[in-house]
Amino acid sequence: MRKVFDFHGGIHPPENKYQSVRTPIADAGIPPQLIIPLSQHIGAPAVPVVAAGDTVLKGQLIAEPKGFVSVPLHAPTSGTIVAIEERQIAHPSGYQAPCIVIASDFNDEWIPHSGTRDYRNLDKAQLIERIRAAGIAGMGGAGFPTAAKLSVREGVKIDTLVINGTECEPYITADDILMRERATQIVAGTLILQQLIEPSATLIGVEDNKPEGLAALRSAAEGTAVEIVEFPTKYPSGGEKQLIEILTGKQVPSGGLPADVGVICQNVATAVAVYDAVVLGRPLISRITTVTGEAVAQPQNFEVLLGTPMSYLLALAGYQPQKNRRLIMGGPMMGFTLPSPDVPIVKTTNCLLAPTEIELPTPTPAQACIRCGMCAQACPASLLPQQMFWFAQGKEFEKLENHNLFDCIECGACSWVCPSNIPLVQYYRASKAEILQLRRDNEKSEQARIRFEARQERLAAADAEKEAKRAARKKAAEERALQAAADGGEEDPIQAAIERAKAKKAAQVAGAADENELEKLEKAVVTTRKRLETASGKLEQAKTEGSDLVAALQTGVDKTRAKLNAAENALHDYQLANSDAPMENAAPTDAAQAAIERAMAARSAEAALSPSEKARAQLEKLQVRLEKSRAKLAESRDSGAEEKIIEALESTVERLSEKIAAAEQELQATEGA
Amino acid sequence: MALMRITSPHAHGPMSTSKVMLNVLLATIPGIVVLTHFFGFGTIVNILWGSVVALACEALALKLRRRPLGFYLKDYSALVTATLLCVALPPYSPWWLIAVGIASAILLAKHLYGGLGYNPFNPAMVGYVVLLISFPIQMTAWAPPRGVGELPGLMQALQACFTPAAFDGATMATPLDLLKQNNSLLVKDLWRQSPQFGRWAGIGWEWANLAFLAGGAWLLYRRIFTWHAPLAMLAGLALMAALFNDGGSSASGGSPLFHLLSGATMFGAFFIVTDPVTSAVSVRGRLIYGAMIGILVYIIRVRGNYPDAVAFAVLIMNFAAPFIDYYTQPRTYGHQRGEGEK
Incomplete structure (x- = not known):
């Protein structure tokens, strides 16, 4: 028997698991419509590779990963893409996010796919590639992309592979039933992971409240190098850090990764997904979800296609909405409430909990903290929750950080034991968010400070340079004067200058001065006009951005305009003076003049506009720009332009969208006023 | 809905x-x-x-x-x-x-x-x-x-x-008073002369203390509080009494058993020291807090001017509780000991 360790704290809430394991895993079937969010978990959202109207086969790639920490998406069944649009998704904030919507054709027709039983012949890179291509993300909770988690940095030695079959959260039995029914696949997937990581020990950790699952795993693991470890039931032993401490006695350093203590942790369902991907060649398109709580008539586990609306699954289990006021994704300790039953099942949906009011009553008002310390006894991270509660109330963020707020795993054990019913975890979550926001703000202002200082330095350096040049010139002049004086003063400098000028004039006359002069003047007009245009453009941009450079740019524009006028006058004078000059020369001048007049007219028109009209005009302009940028972005995406360019364009689009939002607000404000 | x-x-x-x-x-x-x-x-x-x-x-x-x-x-x-x-x-x-x-x-x-x-x-x-x-x-x-x-x-x-x-x-006078006022009799003689003394301490007092101990044990069993502060207090008091127990001279402070079963000892240990609001909260903090109260109780009982000492000892340590908490933060998961104490 392997020695198991204990971790600090923990609680024993009622398990309520028996309700949903009385029947085997049921097939949820094919719903008429599937909604697949592009972002289902930690990492960058996937990018669709299909368009509305396309027909897809089951298992076909419908969205590609973007970046390293991102996974692809596959069609869970065959059908037609109905739309790619914003839909409400399963997220604590209840916000909407882009989703691919598929109408099923109920044929469930697979795309040709194949795996390999001989995965031992594959090298590590090939294995990781298969896992990545299958779209596997951790199926325990947070859903970290599995391929990224398995890509261990060079030089890091992993000596223990931990497969997590703990499932310590009450009510949830998805992993339990998986271990009972699919222990062989779990062990097979574990062996693939073992080949990939080459640990010296491979452990599947299971709480002792799952004797059937333990027995099934033990018989499946017979004769393999996989060790099944049983340990006492206690919440939250399934937390990655707690499980690692139970099995190895080591603690993951604060802010570090399990790999820092030589451990990689994967969920049992993830192991099955790896088996499906490598041996069967199937991408991750379904999962096992527990539907339980007293508001469903038949609590049980379903094998359900990803993207299935939860309402469809709830109906299968006999959901009684009138009994249910709170629908939870996940368990009662760490799950979050859903905005509506119509959101889709995603890769991390291990449980749908529909409790009655008697089962999980609405929290009563919090009483005063009596510092009983039950929370500190329950805390698996050995924090002092009651102290942190005081600091959180007083917004003493520094003290909160000194009390290691960020080591809180939000397991909820403190809130569960609190006799005064204080929602402690909520205080910590809010404080964490506030501290992170403050950090971001600080970073921003720090960068602004650095930029400002750099600018000041640059200006000072330029001034110093100017000063130095002037001093040098002055010195040179003095030296020349001295030199002249030394030369005897025979040569008058003024006389010399006059002579130089005379010589120049003579040279001009001698050359084909006329045409050159005309060309020069024309060129001057054209370049000055161009400069005016750019300057005006810049000014406009600065105005929309509300930059503090507006005044400077304004004077620049005025100066350039004056220069242009001067240049045009010069050209005009020259043309008058040389009466034989062709008349067509007047045309460009007139065009330039017209342009200037147009600009002036536009400006005066703008000045005449009411603020709301101005804002609307501004908004329209911005919208046009956004359209253009979007088109450009699409074009460069299609043409497979460089990542960098696409990114730059994306950021432009984003910025413009932000500006439009701001402009819309402004418009509303001005109209409101 | x-x-x-x-x-x-x-x-x-x-x-x-x-x-x-x-x-x-x-x-x-x-x-x-x-x-x-x-x-x-x-x-x-x-x-x-x-x-x-x-x-x-x-x-x-x-x-x-x-x-x-x-x-x-x-x-x-x-x-x-x-x-x-x-x-x-x-x-x-x-x-x-x-x-x-x-x-x-x-x-x-x-x-x-x-x-x-x-x-x-x-x-x-x-x-x-x-x-x-x-x-x-x-x-x-x-x-x-x-x-x-x-x-x-x-x-x-x-x-x-x-x-x-x-x-x-x-x-x-209570037994604690008698012992404090005594400066001429051996403890054995004092015991014989005064009707208030019983088997281990004062008549009534010893049983009242045992009854409060029983109530406290029940609260411990119900996990209303942890054992750290009360047992540390009893240990501190007993240790001090044992250290300064001279075998029963006229200047004796009293035996550990006498102190444990006299006055408000058990009542204090299980009903006053365990008051969560005013005590230290970490495990180490509660050990220190309780032990210090035990030590203070002995000192005030034997050297002070009041008949019993639990109230003063507890109030003094109430002052110290935030200070003790500050220096006894437990080691958070994934941290090295001591790094939190800034």
Whole structure:
């Protein structure tokens, strides 16, 4: 028997698991419509590779990963893409996010796919590639992309592979039933992971409240190098850090990764997904979800296609909405409430909990903290929750950080034991968010400070340079004067200058001065006009951005305009003076003049506009720009332009969208006023 | 019907603050029964009158602070304060003494600081010390135990409380007093001469202490508090008594057993030291907090001017609790020891 360790704290809430394991895993079937969010978990959202109207086969790639920490998406069944649009998704904030919507054709027709039983012949890179291509993300909770988690940095030695079959959260039995029914696949997937990581020990950790699952795993693991470890039931032993401490006695350093203590942790369902991907060649398109709580008539586990609306699954289990006021994704300790039953099942949906009011009553008002310390006894991270509660109330963020707020795993054990019913975890979550926001703000202002200082330095350096040049010139002049004086003063400098000028004039006359002069003047007009245009453009941009450079740019524009006028006058004078000059020369001048007049007219028109009209005009302009940028972005995406360019364009689009939002607000404000 | 949107955890354990307080109240019953058996109905009359005053004071304070009465009165904390203070008062105390003590505890020590959970000092002990300093004669007048003197009946107990001028009860020095005042007799002789001494300590006192120990053990079993602070206090006190126990000379401070079963030792250890609001919170902190109280109790009992010392020792350590907490933060998961102590 392997020695198991204990971790600090923990609680024993009622398990309520028996309700949903009385029947085997049921097939949820094919719903008429599937909604697949592009972002289902930690990492960058996937990018669709299909368009509305396309027909897809089951298992076909419908969205590609973007970046390293991102996974692809596959069609869970065959059908037609109905739309790619914003839909409400399963997220604590209840916000909407882009989703691919598929109408099923109920044929469930697979795309040709194949795996390999001989995965031992594959090298590590090939294995990781298969896992990545299958779209596997951790199926325990947070859903970290599995391929990224398995890509261990060079030089890091992993000596223990931990497969997590703990499932310590009450009510949830998805992993339990998986271990009972699919222990062989779990062990097979574990062996693939073992080949990939080459640990010296491979452990599947299971709480002792799952004797059937333990027995099934033990018989499946017979004769393999996989060790099944049983340990006492206690919440939250399934937390990655707690499980690692139970099995190895080591603690993951604060802010570090399990790999820092030589451990990689994967969920049992993830192991099955790896088996499906490598041996069967199937991408991750379904999962096992527990539907339980007293508001469903038949609590049980379903094998359900990803993207299935939860309402469809709830109906299968006999959901009684009138009994249910709170629908939870996940368990009662760490799950979050859903905005509506119509959101889709995603890769991390291990449980749908529909409790009655008697089962999980609405929290009563919090009483005063009596510092009983039950929370500190329950805390698996050995924090002092009651102290942190005081600091959180007083917004003493520094003290909160000194009390290691960020080591809180939000397991909820403190809130569960609190006799005064204080929602402690909520205080910590809010404080964490506030501290992170403050950090971001600080970073921003720090960068602004650095930029400002750099600018000041640059200006000072330029001034110093100017000063130095002037001093040098002055010195040179003095030296020349001295030199002249030394030369005897025979040569008058003024006389010399006059002579130089005379010589120049003579040279001009001698050359084909006329045409050159005309060309020069024309060129001057054209370049000055161009400069005016750019300057005006810049000014406009600065105005929309509300930059503090507006005044400077304004004077620049005025100066350039004056220069242009001067240049045009010069050209005009020259043309008058040389009466034989062709008349067509007047045309460009007139065009330039017209342009200037147009600009002036536009400006005066703008000045005449009411603020709301101005804002609307501004908004329209911005919208046009956004359209253009979007088109450009699409074009460069299609043409497979460089990542960098696409990114730059994306950021432009984003910025413009932000500006439009701001402009819309402004418009509303001005109209409101 | 719209679905409710609240954050996790959605489940809650069975414990509530009211239940904690009720458990504490229930756990005082054995001690109160033993006190009543040996000293008559005085303690029970104290508690009944004290509870009435406490609820009135609590209600007044809540009203002045514009807090909902029902919600806060339901937490039973005022009743706990009243019971603890009234157990500590001499039986047959006059009504005004009890009223002054309770008012000091509830109004001064508790609500002036912001009510339950915000008081830095144990309210019952503040009330006790206010009375001890203000009315030393009434506060040191303990009734003789059963078998040594005549026990007043229930009617006489009520009379003692509400018409104190008409009550003429006998009083006697407590064993702790006797030992402190003694400077000529060997402990053995003192024991033989004074009728108040029993098998291990004072008659009545030893059984009352054992009864409070039983109540405390039950609370421990119910996990209302942890063993750290009370056992550390008892250990600190016993250790000091053992160190300075000279075998029974006239200057002896008393044996460890005598100290453990005398005065308010067990009552203090399980009902006062364990008050969560005013004690240190970390495990190490509670060990230090309890042990220091035990040591202080011995020093004040033997060297101080007051008959018992639990109240002073507890108040002194109440001062120190935040300081102890600051230096005894537990090592957080994934951290090295000591790095949190900045």
